[in-house]
Amino acid sequence: MIKTRITELFNIERPILQGGLMWISLAELTSAVVNAGGMGFITALTFPDPESLRTEIRRCREMTSRDFGINLTFLPTLRPPDYSSFIQVCIDEGIKFIETAGYNPEAYIDHIKSGGITVIHKCTSVRHALKAQEIGCDAVTIDGFEAAGHPGEDDVTSLVLVPLASDALRVPVVASGGFADGRGLVAALGLGADGINMGTRFAATKEAPVHENIKKTLVEHSELDTSLIMRTLGNTERVLRNPSVEKVLEIEGRGNATIEDIIPYVSGLVGKAMLEEGDVRRGILSAGQSMGLIHDIPSCRELMDRIMAQAEEVIREKFLQVLTSERGPETG
Amino acid sequence: MIKTRITELFNIERPILQGGLMWISLAELTSAVVNAGGMGFITALTFPDPESLRTEIRRCREMTSRDFGINLTFLPTLRPPDYSSFIQVCIDEGIKFIETAGYNPEAYIDHIKSGGITVIHKCTSVRHALKAQEIGCDAVTIDGFEAAGHPGEDDVTSLVLVPLASDALRVPVVASGGFADGRGLVAALGLGADGINMGTRFAATKEAPVHENIKKTLVEHSELDTSLIMRTLGNTERVLRNPSVEKVLEIEGRGNATIEDIIPYVSGLVGKAMLEEGDVRRGILSAGQSMGLIHDIPSCRELMDRIMAQAEEVIREKFLQVLTSERGPETG
Numbered sequence: 195m196i197k198t199r200i201t202e203l204f205n206i207e208r209p210i211l212q213g214g215l216m217w218i219s220l221a222e223l224t225s226a227v228v229n230a231g232g233m234g235f236i237t238a239l240t241f242p243d244p245e246s247l248r249t250e251i252r253r254c255r256e257m258t259s260r261d262f263g264i265n266l267t268f269l270p271t272l273r274p275p276d277y278s279s280f281i282q283v284c285i286d287e288g289i290k291f292i293e294t295a296g297y298n299p300e301a302y303i304d305h306i307k308s309g310g311i312t313v314i315h316k317c318t319s320v321r322h323a324l325k326a327q328e329i330g331c332d333a334v335t336i337d338g339f340e341a342a343g344h345p346g347e348d349d350v351t352s353l354v355l356v357p358l359a360s361d362a363l364r365v366p367v368v369a370s371g372g373f374a375d376g377r378g379l380v381a382a383l384g385l386g387a388d389g390i391n392m393g394t395r396f397a398a399t400k401e402a403p404v405h406e407n408i409k410k411t412l413v414e415h416s417e418l419d420t421s422l423i424m425r426t427l428g429n430t431e432r433v434l435r436n437p438s439v440e441k442v443l444e445i446e447g448r449g450n451a452t453i454e455d456i457i458p459y460v461s462g463l464v465g466k467a468m469l470e471e472g473d474v475r476r477g478i479l480s481a482g483q484s485m486g487l488i489h490d491i492p493s494c495r496e497l498m499d500r501i502m503a504q505a506e507e508v509i510r511e512k513f514l515q516v517l518t519s520e521r522g523p524e525t526g
Numbered sequence: 527m528i529k530t531r532i533t534e535l536f537n538i539e540r541p542i543l544q545g546g547l548m549w550i551s552l553a554e555l556t557s558a559v560v561n562a563g564g565m566g567f568i569t570a571l572t573f574p575d576p577e578s579l580r581t582e583i584r585r586c587r588e589m590t591s592r593d594f595g596i597n598l599t600f601l602p603t604l605r606p607p608d609y610s611s612f613i614q615v616c617i618d619e620g621i622k623f624i625e626t627a628g629y630n631p632e633a634y635i636d637h638i639k640s641g642g643i644t645v646i647h648k649c650t651s652v653r654h655a656l657k658a659q660e661i662g663c664d665a666v667t668i669d670g671f672e673a674a675g676h677p678g679e680d681d682v683t684s685l686v687l688v689p690l691a692s693d694a695l696r697v698p699v700v701a702s703g704g705f706a707d708g709r710g711l712v713a714a715l716g717l718g719a720d721g722i723n724m725g726t727r728f729a730a731t732k733e734a735p736v737h738e739n740i741k742k743t744l745v746e747h748s749e750l751d752t753s754l755i756m757r758t759l760g761n762t763e764r765v766l767r768n769p770s771v772e773k774v775l776e777i778e779g780r781g782n783a784t785i786e787d788i789i790p791y792v793s794g795l796v797g798k799a800m801l802e803e804g805d806v807r808r809g810i811l812s813a814g815q816s817m818g819l820i821h822d823i824p825s826c827r828e829l830m831d832r833i834m835a836q837a838e839e840v841i842r843e844k845f846l847q848v849l850t851s852e853r854g855p856e857t858g
Contacts, residue, residue, distance in 0.1 A: 195851045339671065340683045350749045351672045351683040353704035353713065354815045358749060372685035380716030381685065383844045385709050417682045417690060483686045509845045512715045516841045517849060519527045 196379075196505065199366040200389035203312060203333055204291060205261070207231035209379070209389030210498055211368055212396045213293055213316055213335060214265020215480075216240055217466050218404055219396075221250055225257035226401035226494035235265040235293045244279040251287045263291030263314075268299055277302055285309030293335070296344075298322075300329045314368065316391075318346025320358050323367070333366040334359065335391045341371030342394045342432050342482035347425070353385065360386030374487035376504025380512075394482040400493040405472030408479065409491045417486025423460075423478070426451050434481040436474060528711075528837065531698040532721035535644060535665055536623060537593070539563035541711070541721030542830055543700055544728045545625055545648055545667060546597020547812075548572055549798050550736055551728075553582055557589035558733035558826035567597040567625045576611040583619045595623030595646075600631055609634055617641030625667070628676075630654075632661045646700065648723075650678025652690050655699070665698040666691065667723045673703030674726045674764050674814035679757070685717065692718025706819035708836025712844075726814040732825040737804030740811065741823045749818025755792075755810070758783050766813040768806060 198209045210232035212219060217240050224234030236254060241247045247264070254262055264284050266277065281302060284292060292306055295316040299306075306313055307330060315326035316335040323334040336359045338352030339345050356369045369382035370391035382390045396402060398412040411434065421435045426446045433439055441459045445451045460478045468477040492500070530541045542564035544551060549572050556566035568586060573579045579596070586594055596616050598609065613634060616624060624638055627648040631638075638645055639662060647658035648667040655666040668691045670684030671677050688701045701714035702723035714722045728734060730744040743766065753767045758778045765771055773791045777783045792810045800809040824832070 196848055338683065338685070340686055348750055350815055350818070351670065351685065351704055353670070353684050353710065354672055354749050354818055357707065357709045358818055372683055375689065377689050377717050378685065380845075381713035384712030384716055384840055417686050418680055483682055486682070486686055486690055506848050508716055509848045513712075513841045513845050514849060516528055516838050517846060 196383070196502070198383070198388035200333065200368060203314075203366060204233040204263075206233050208498055208502055209368075209383075210501065211235075211293075211314075211335065211389060211391040212494075213370065213391045213393060214238075214267060214295060215393055215397060216267075217469050218402055219265065220403050221254035221257055222401045222403050223396060223399070223494070224262050225254050226399070227396065227498075228260040228262045229258050230495040230498040232494075232498055233263060233291065235263040235291070237265045237267070238280045238284075239265075239267055239269075239275060244276060244283045247280060248283045248287060251283070251289065261290050263293055264289050265293045265295060266299070266302075267295040268297040268302075270297060278305060281305050281309075284311065294326075294331070298325060298329070299331075303330050316370065318344065319348050319350070320355065320362050323359050323363055327363050327365050331365065333368065333388075334363065335368040335370045338369070338371030340432075340483040342420075342480040342484075345371060345422075345430060345432050347428060347430055352382075356382060356385040356387050371482060372484050374484040376501045376506075377508055378484075378487075379501055379505045380508045392484070393480070394484050395488060395497070396494065398488050398491050399497055400491060404469040407472030407474060408469055411474045411479070412481065412485055412488050413490060415481070415485050417483045419485060420481050420483055424456065427453060427456075431478065431480065432482060434474065434479040434485075436476070436479070438476050438478060528715070528834070530715070530720040532665065532700060535646075535698060536565040536595075538565050540830055540834055541700075541715075542833065543567075543625075543646075543667065543721060543723040544826075545702065545723045545725060546570075546599060546627060547725055547729060548599075549801050550734055551597065552735050553586035553589055554733045554735050555728060555731070555826070556594050557586050558731070559728065559830075560592040560594045561590050562827040562830040564826075564830055565595060565623065567595040567623070569597045569599070570612045570616075571597075571599055571601075571607060576608060576615045579612060580615045580619060583615070583621065593622050595625055596621050597625040597627060598631070598634075599627040600629040600634075602629060610637060613637050613641075616643065626658075626663070630657060630661070631663075635662050648702065650676065651680050651682070652687070652694050655691050655695055659695050659697050663697065665700065665720075666695065667700040667702045670701070670703035672764075672815040674752075674812040674816075677703060677754075677762060677764050679760060679762055684714075688714060688717040688719050703814060704816050706816040708833045708838075709840055710816075710819075711833055711837045712840045724816070725812070726816050727820060727829070728826065730820050730823050731829055732823060736801040739804030739806060740801055743806045743811070744813065744817055744820050745822060747813070747817050749815045751817060752813050752815055756788065759785060759788075763810070763812065764814060766806065766811040766817075768808070768811070770808055770810060 208231040212227040212234040214237040227234035314333040315331040318337045366388040369387035373390040374395040540563040544559040544566040546569040559566035646665040647663040698720040700721045701719035705722040706727040
């Protein structure tokens, strides 16, 4: 049992979050995480329209009696999704938690808050975390350099970002990027975080609705098998290295690459077809350095039980000496 | 009081190492670290010849009655330093600890060990750490992506490298790269390390024999102010970003850069003149991301007292709940 400001904020037993994973955090995964005592977020933009999200929320309600959250990612695009309607669906359906990500959600905060919803904003730097706090977010998730997907452009690692963020912020901080086991949870709490967020690790669970080949790929590859692409476009993604990624890196290496040059090789950046068909050689699969720490495909409950048990074991093994020596020589 | 395999191996009170810092870890700094209960290493290659190292060892003996170590870095060079004579000086002078770094020290291990010397090898990957263990090193320091100087070419962060190394190795592991305070020490121990190594943090102490401007620069700059140079040469260095570094990055960005193209701008890679004269605009200064966590210039003792006190405070604050809840509800 580890209580933190994050377990209180989300009314959960374990300080473990499954943030939004495009195409992956559907009702199956998110309900499994919340049923195991954590907090999960269904990605709204996985759905073509707000009514489809409503259907998914109702489907998830059938899988759990607990609260779960919705991820809303704000993208720079000429034709933005109908965020207001997605938010209204969340409010109508009694959603209590939203994870925002991507661009500054300021324009939508009042709408979200009007539904009494708690907001955690995911970002990649202390300055963006401070901005999120300023506009009223209740917590932040901070992604280190090691994270899958968008780790930002600063390349600062979780080990450095987390203590800096926890020094700078009043609101709780969730550490993200490089976390996959109980040792990481202990490290995150030691660094000042109130919990951990995991992406790649949750993609390699029984309940993740992706092709078995994808899960096996995450198990079989190591911390050395990710690459950063689209750095030259200022929109870096950490992904599994495969032939498509090698091609993108080659194009970027030539200089002056545009998104049009790259699109043919990433064949749908979000990798929906790959996730469904299981061909990991083509397209793009987000994967963090935590891949090196993934050795099996457990259920979410098995995974989270193990993380908590390992964290408690590490704390006893490493830190009991400090607490007992503090009490004086008679107990030493 | 935190006892680990590293405090036992070096017979020290605190699991904190000051690894070799070219031009910086002279007798003043190293004696201050060992007098404060850690282990420090004087860099042999700072000296032009083995007899100069002998003089420095004797100078350090006058500053401390405790054991200290010597760093021996193996470089790829056409005219290698006279490593055997440096080693013989260490043996003759009764040195008990050597930190090897750089290339595989296998050719020199028998000589070092013939003097009954304990060896810790600093490296940047699990595969190199395994090799070090195999050739007889007694411990390893593992540098993450966030580290100053040579973080290697894999770009794997301490958060991921440390648990992987501690899983893979029998010998103790020291975490290095991104560590500057007590929170980092707790994180390192939680991840499976037996101690931390600090470089940039020790360069910003009263006893570091560098110009005051250098120390102020480390205080005033943040985690965002480092760059990786010489990536294109396969010999990456993490350094403070300054006009010389911008120029090097520009040259590397053009492609096909050679060391000859770069040398004029780094004006002595090791930055001896910069350290002595304090002009941080020219030349190269190794600096890790931990720079963001450096806010003052304490003595080594003040720094290490503070790290230990903060570590113990964090352990009590975050983990006492786990240990007490484990004992049952009557103490909860």
